[in-house]
Amino acid sequence: MTLNLRQLQTSAPDFEAEFQRVLHWSAEADHAIEERVATILADVKARGDAAVLEYTQRFDGLQAGSVAALELTREELKAALEVITPAQRQALEAAAARVRSYHERQLQACGLSWSYRDEDGTLLGQKVTPLDRVGIYVPGGKAAYPSSVLMNAIPAQVAGVGEIVMVVPTPARSAGSNVARGEKNALVLAAAYVAGVHRAFTIGGAQAVAALAHGTATIPRVDKITGPGNAYVAAAKRRVFGQVGIDMIAGPSEILVLADGSTPPDWVAMDLFSQAEHDELAQSILLCPDAGYIAQVRAAIERLLPGMPRRDVIRASLEGRGALIHTRSMEEACEISNRIAPEHLEISAREPQRWEPLLRHAGAIFLGAYTSESLGDYCAGPNHVLPTSGTARFSSPLGVYDFQKRSSLIEVSAAGAQVLGPIAAELAYGEGLQAHAQAAEFRLTDRTAKDT
Incomplete structure (x- = not known):
């Protein structure tokens, strides 16, 4: 049974419309x-x-x-x-x-917590707990x-x-x-x-x-x-x-592979399977400037799929939300990757460090042919709880910082109050908040002298 997997070309006139169909996923709750x-x-x-x-x-x-x-x-x-x-x-x-x-x-x-004192002796910092x-x-x-x-x-x-x-x-x-x-x-x-x-x-x-x-x-x-x-x-x-x-509201799992054609096609096919096997809504996309290599990966997918225990789930995922996309260049592939902002991004290339600086949005970036996404899932070290559905544009992986909170530390010296007080009072009067202004003014030296 032939797999009905989309193949797109960025040079095609209908690419943008077809690309949006690939990316579409409704996050609206039932x-x-x-x-x-x-x-x-x-x-x-x-x-x-x-x-x-x-x-x-x-x-x-x-x-x-x-x-x-x-x-x-x-x-x-x-x-x-x-x-x-x-x-x-x-x-x-x-x-x-x-x-x-x-x-x-x-x-x-x-x-970690930190603090410093400015020239007026005012202590400013952050307390992490x-x-x-x-x-x-x-x-x-x-x-x-x-x-x-x-x-x-x-x-x-x-x-x-x-x-x-x-x-x-x-x-x-x-x-x-x-x-x-x-x-x-x-x-x-x-x-x-x-x-x-x-x-x-x-x-x-x-x-x-x-x-x-x-x-x-x-x-x-x-x-x-x-x-x-x-x-x-x-x-x-x-x-x-x-x-x-x-932490986040997670959507279906995703993998995007940027390939220059140097990685064995079977490896890339299995990497695409690794996310597709999660569920039917998972997304697996290949971006590559080499049309011949894309054909090799597709052949590998067709050959390897029948032997996968979760082949029905993989097939449904690839046919529903997967795509093999022929790009004009690796640079264009990086641009498209930034638009997608994938959960998992593999740079399956001879020189992954060459392309990594061009990539701004991804939950996790896997550099080189030997760095399969599955290693990140289990044992590489970085967290596998990652932003999905394009939220990598503004979200980060789960980490230590998600289990901490930060409190600002402020200790104003007498000298510092003379510098900051007039500034605060001026802005407070401008906002119509007289108590704010006078709370700052009460601490001014000339005001304190008048009150006594």
């Missing part, structure tokens, strides 16, 4: 989902644990006498580390070490994501967050079925132990987001919620933002 989520959030806020138990039984098929029974102890997390295979444990601990090392460097670069408590949402049910545990919990731990609360659904059956699935995944629990999670609950969905945002008798209220989830989780995070912080 109204039915929004209404259902609003009901769940309000119910959990009003009834707490009782509502969480009810929805966990209804949606995940898990029956428990209390929410406390759904909490995983540190001993259970440690036990999971002991039962996974030696190879899994070695991989998990190696990945965690690299992720922790990267975020520790990030902390040194941007996460970690959040008290954060909640991390780890997807579950269809698959297990220990990498999501590492990428959310480790930067929070490095930032110095006081308490990290994890929620992860472990559905007992699929919707409308009695087929058992989604049992507690040992690799996910082991990752929670390695990453320093303090408390963990086997709940998911909008009810888990509501519990974290509002708190219940058993589940503590957090200051911020991070981590990906399904449409219900995204809708819930959107609704609780403002009561708590959130």
Whole structure:
């Protein structure tokens, strides 16, 4: 069965219209989902644990006498580390070490307090403090994501967050079925132990987001919620933002490969598959100035696809939102990449450093043929929670800075008050705020002398 994958040329007169069709994705939330989520959030806020138990039984098929029974102890997390295979444990601990090392460097670069005194003796600065408590949402049910545990919990731990609360659904059956699935995944629990999670609950969905945002008798209220989830989780995070912080509203996963034709075509084909296999709405795009190479990549896709376990999902993704785009040059490919602002951007070229300065907007940039996006997903070190749907134009990867807040420090000396007071008073009078002005004027030396 031939794959119906778009091939575009930037030199074609209809390129712009076809390109916009490739990029189009509606982020509008389903109204039915929004209404259902609003009901769940309000119910959990009003009834707490009782509502969480009810929805966990209804949606995940898990029956428990209390929410406390759904909490995983540190001993259970440690036990999971002991039962996974030696190879899994070695991989998990190696990945965690690299992720922790990267975020520790990030902390040194941007996460420290600082201050200075100006010529008047006034102290100005910034005080950086970690959040008290954060909640991390780890997807579950269809698959297990220990990498999501590492990428959310480790930067929070490095930032110095006081308490990290994890929620992860472990559905007992699929919707409308009695087929058992989604049992507690040992690799996910082991990752929670390695990453320093303090408390963990086997709940998911909008009810888990509501519990974290509002708190219940058993589940503590957090200051911020991070981590990906399904449409219900995204809708819930959107609704609780403002009561708590959130990382981002994630859209479908994306990969953009800039290729000069020097990388084996099979490698690029598999890199495109690596995002397409996530779900049918994921997007995989190749930009290349070499038409012959594009044909080789397409042939590799056709040859390799039948052997992929998730070939139906990959096919739907590539046919629905994928594209192979022939550009006039690598420079033009870089321009188009900046328009797309992809989540993952691979520069699969002999001289990736030549093109990297031309690229302004991307969640993560992978330099060179050997740097597959999948290495970034699991163990390279930088965070894999990245902005999607073009939001890399103004958003950044999850990092230590997402688990910290900054307070300004100001200490004005007596001499400094004489300099700043008249400036502040003049501007305050201009705004019609007399109390502001006089608060500054009261501290002026000549005013103080008059008052005495």
